[in-house]
Amino acid sequence: MEMNVKGQEKPERGEDSLDTSLRPRTWEEYIGQEKVKNTLQIIIGAAKKRKDPLEHLLLYGNSGLGKTSLANVIAREIGSSITTCSGASLERVGDIASLLTNLAEGEVLFIDECHRLQRQAMETLYSAMEDYKLHLVIGKGPMARTMEISLPKFTLIAATTRVAVLPAPFRNRFGAVFQLSFYNQENMEEILRRSSAILGVQILPEAVSAIAQRSRFTPRVANRILKRVRDFATMEEHPVITKEAAMKTFSFLEIDDWGLEPDDRKILRAVIEKFGGGPVGIQALSALVAEEQDTILDVYEPYLLQTGLLERTPRGRIATPLAYKHLGISQKTRDLL
Ligand SMILES: Nc1ncnc2c1ncn2[C@@H]1O[C@H](COP(=O)(O)OP(=O)(O)O)[C@@H](O)[C@H]1O
Ligand SMILES: [Mg+2]
Incomplete structure (x- = not known):
């Protein structure tokens, strides 16, 4: 079964072998x-x-x-x-x-x-x-x-x-x-270097930091992206992963500079385009984007809140000016909506 890089799995799903082989076993290996x-x-x-x-x-x-x-x-x-x-x-x-x-x-x-x-x-x-x-x-x-x-x-x-x-x-x-909170860039890079060593992947520092930047400050996401980048490098017969090779993978997977994927952008866009930027309740949002409420709450929303693209108010979620900027929706369009 294909799983997206967010590791968006049902809670009852068992751990996959990637998680097991990369799992830290000691305090030294447990980074951050x-x-x-x-x-x-x-x-x-x-x-x-x-x-x-x-x-x-x-x-x-x-x-x-x-x-x-x-x-x-x-x-x-x-x-x-x-x-x-x-x-x-x-x-x-x-x-x-x-x-x-x-x-x-x-x-x-x-x-x-x-x-x-x-x-x-x-x-x-x-x-x-x-x-x-x-x-x-x-x-x-x-x-x-x-x-x-x-x-x-x-x-x-x-x-x-x-x-x-x-x-x-x-x-x-x-x-x-x-x-447990989101990791910082430095932690993410260290986790990626450790994972690369375990997977036997040769990777340049610029590629490590490019992946870290897009990994939603989440180790599982970093490891999944690393694996996809490795697949691309293997297919294109790059023995060493460069930043260019990593960037190619991101654009193929439609992961943007902030680590947002199509589904994340779909949710942000819905708040902006269908609800005038909010506030919108979780029920209405869930119905519109056809995702379960739990999935929105557990998978998408925490990172959107962490990055400041989305805000939670007592009346519902609102898209911040940062979200408009990130999606390239101008202020003028915004006023028309
Ligand atoms: N602190 C850490 N240091 C290194 N790798 C980590 C760390 N935390 C998580 N990971 C990596 O991320 C994967 C997912 O972590 P996991 O413990 O299964 O997360 P959770 O149980 O919170 O969903 C692990 O298999 C491991 O490879
Ligand atoms: Mg777990």
Whole structure:
């Protein structure tokens, strides 16, 4: 299946092999996010010293910023194995119960997309997180009894792109919460150099910085563009990737100087041309561009907001003057719309 460079995948989709081979395994390989790394190193160091299990951790941030990678680095750092699952796949209380009872002492349970957990499954987690106990209701009606099962001391690491929708009782049960933010140009270049080395790609510094500039400050996007650029270079028999080779790929893929792709521009244009620049509600926008609301919220909007092309107001999204400029829509046209 073809996936676009944004890594626009459904949350339940498994990781592809590119993600796995390029995934950082140690603190040294995990580039950027220094503040998060430093705080985590202290928390982990202290837990090790006290011989306590590591506290439950909540990681949030956009897709492709390194949540899954970070969970794996943490597990490796505390010398534990990691069991990974997605919130969407834990439908029944029984699913979560069997997962928990099968954990080993000290193991890390990584629940990705935790905002998709069913309410009952989430509530089952509460007592498990709090005192490593599982409370199950057996039977129905007046005959119902609760059964208590002791669990091994595990560490839950949960990840989400949507921290705001998590119920407070769930959020409050984490010892620490970390936000992964967009990377800077320097971080992106370092990530690209590392990925090129792993993929055995020879690439010039100008090509690295050209890709970094268009990678939406997101490592997964950078790696996907790098792979596409490599494909082009291979087909054209360029042993070394130059800036020109990279630029050719961008124009073929219709990635502009800011890393926007046709779908991003379609959304911006819709706000400008169909809604007079906004404000427009998410429902109306979603209907017009025929994209699911979740996709707009999780995939397109964060970067448009980050770049200042789009603004979110209480009344809806508005396109900024920067968006008009970027799309080459003049002020005059703007007033006519
Ligand atoms: N801090 C980082 N340093 C180096 N590479 C990274 C980093 N964060 C992410 N990556 C790369 O991006 C890919 C996607 O990261 P991932 O952890 O799957 O993101 P998320 O789980 O937040 O969607 C990884 O496979 C890895 O190649
Ligand atoms: Mg992930």
